[in-house]
Amino acid sequence: MNTATDTLSASAGHAASGEAAHIHLPGPSFWPILLALGMGLVTTGFFFWATGASANWWFGLGAIFCIVPAMGWATTIAAERRHMDPAQTSTDLRRGFLLFLVSESCIFGSFFAHNIYLRFFAPAWPPPGAPVLATQLPAIGTLVLVLSSFTVNIAHHAIKSGKITRAKNWLILTIVMGIVFLGIQAYDWGFLLQFDKFTISKGVFGSGYYLMTGFHGMHVLVGLLMLGLVYWRLERGDYNNPTYSFSTDAAAYYWHFVDIVWIFLFFTIYLLKF
């Protein structure tokens, strides 16, 4: 055993030889630090806005420094992956993305924990003064969102098997369904705000309702953006190797995630009555 180790250290002890020339390492990149700068600017902007100061410049600059580096980053990765083992890089990216979704569900988890804890320990639930939420329209929204998980699945498989027109059609349908869902949510919010005069500061029920549906709605919006990007790339004929395309996987996973979270949300907020 010792001999094996010794030969290893001996061979590794050689200075960089011709071997090294074949090793691919990713080059330096400005995108990470610029994106960090952008997110810092947006956070600072949020701080000024939320504390009542003017924040337009911060938001404007921050948006530029978020969007440009994000796009540059994605383009760089796409270019780099042509020099790497596509199966391995897509496994890496998929696993990383799934772990990201785990962390996302933990943020939602903290909101759910808040809601469920209060149901057990609050003197009365729903608290006095909370409006009775209408369930018919959100139920339709739920149905639309659940169905859109199936349609995105069809589109996803179509891309993988190279059926681009079919993929585009189902993708459009998914995006329309997502927009319908968001429309229903917006109508729900508007109704509560306008007729029930029910706002985020009218008690903890409203705080939880608006935070959870709002946070989820933001995720639907991001999901739509991702689906839109996939559509745009289909239009451009970008997917020369769809088997290993990560962006389609990411968009589809994200959409399923948003759907699953909503099912829990719908049960907890709208249906659970104790």
Next chain:
Amino acid sequence: MSTEVLAAPAPKTYSGLLDWLTTTDHKKIGLLYLGFAFINIWLGGALAGLIRLNLFNPGWHIIAPNVYNQLITMHATLMIFMAVMPAFAGMGNYLIPLMIGARDMAFPKLNAFSFWIMIPAALMMYVSFFVPGGASRGGWWQYPPLSTFQFMGGHGEDLWILAVILLGISSVTGAINILVTIFDMRAPGMKLMRMPLFVWSWLVTATMLIVALPVLSGTMIMLLADRLFGTGFYRPALGGDPLLYEHLFWFFGHPEVYIMILPGFGMMSHIVPSFAGKKVFGYKGMVYALCAIGLLGYTVWAHHMFTSGITPAAQIYFSICSMLIAIPTGVKIYSWLASMWGGAIRFTTPMLFCLGMIALFTFGGLTGVMLAIVPFDIVVHNTYFVVGHFHYVLVGGSVMALLGGMHFWYPKISGRMLSEKLGHWTFWLIFIGINWVFLPMHWLGIEGMVRRIATYRPQFAFWNQFISLGFFFMLFGGLLFTWNVIVSWKKGQPAQADAWQVNDTQQAFEWMTSSPPPVHNFDEIPAMPAEEHA
């Protein structure tokens, strides 16, 4: 539809500052992390110095109570989020790819992002001292109602919350990167159960980070909304519940404690056997103990809340679970002791730090078991006994392990040895300093000195003056270490590939490549030696 891998163009390179700003090399990013932690441990230490200055005499009132509260809050914040966590992240970044025989992390650019996103967060923390009303003064827990706008005006608190959310993004993206690296990039033949223990410790830590940090973000989003948008999540007047905040915070906060010690355990498991000239004792037991601590760490959070009004049944449950953690922790400590048993021990600086860590951490762990006993905890809750306890595990445990690890891997990182003589001095100064400063806190606490108050009853003056003098041990130890690191970087003895001759008994990949490693880490990825069957 081509799946072939095209030949890569040579990547362009920058030099000087631009190189550091744009690097995606895990070794350079690891160094950036370590540098960031280095700066913040000095800043956090300076705040500790001011705290000790104020506590030197109960009648001086050099620092206004309002400012004192900012000092203790920011001391904890800097040390936890911006010193210990990045220091471990830096060591992990530098060492994990080397230890598993990889050329870089799975996502090199995301790695750079994880580091750089900490900079705006750090700036927001620093700036918060200068906004009207000053920095956050709620302690690092930020319990409402103290942290609500009603009791804590000014916007330093809001900056604190936003900065912590940014730091959370850094930790989670970093943890994802480390997990994927560990899963996908191990050298051929390196099965999970043959991975170096430092890598195992980071596997568990990163898993904990991915679950715990988002909960902190969610909790903080609700707190921020309570402060700025009039929501009622934690406000009883609106139907919310401040106790719920404590549950959510400690659901993150207690795993966080293990996040800050497990990588240290991992380093110990390399250093101790290396200088005993033996293989680590009970590898499997060590791995299972790490996993057990990681799991149990999620079941004990309310032992921080024994006096907050939880039911007796809950107290018993959380008390028992907390004590259970002593079992896997004991497995680790006994395995280190057994790793030394019958070995030819070399008392190098890293080994000294590890031996000191075993002693100090065991002590801190035992006071932890005491605190898990509900009646005892009710008596000493929020006294200096608790302060003494967690400084023994954090400074005596995490920081000692970190210093051991830095002395141990410094030759690999810099290609030069640290001065052993200065290293020994550093160790004794820090080791004496820790006991000098934190040991008297235990009896001060039992006698009733309450923490987080800018002054105290006069009968505690003697021991407080004693403690404040002990600060200088830590200060000189820190200065010596800094001096040693800076001077040895250029002038130290050149280090060999296997700087400590550990590979006579270990098969550590990181000691098989040159010191410092080439950009691509290994000219040839080392192969795992054949498996031994006992």
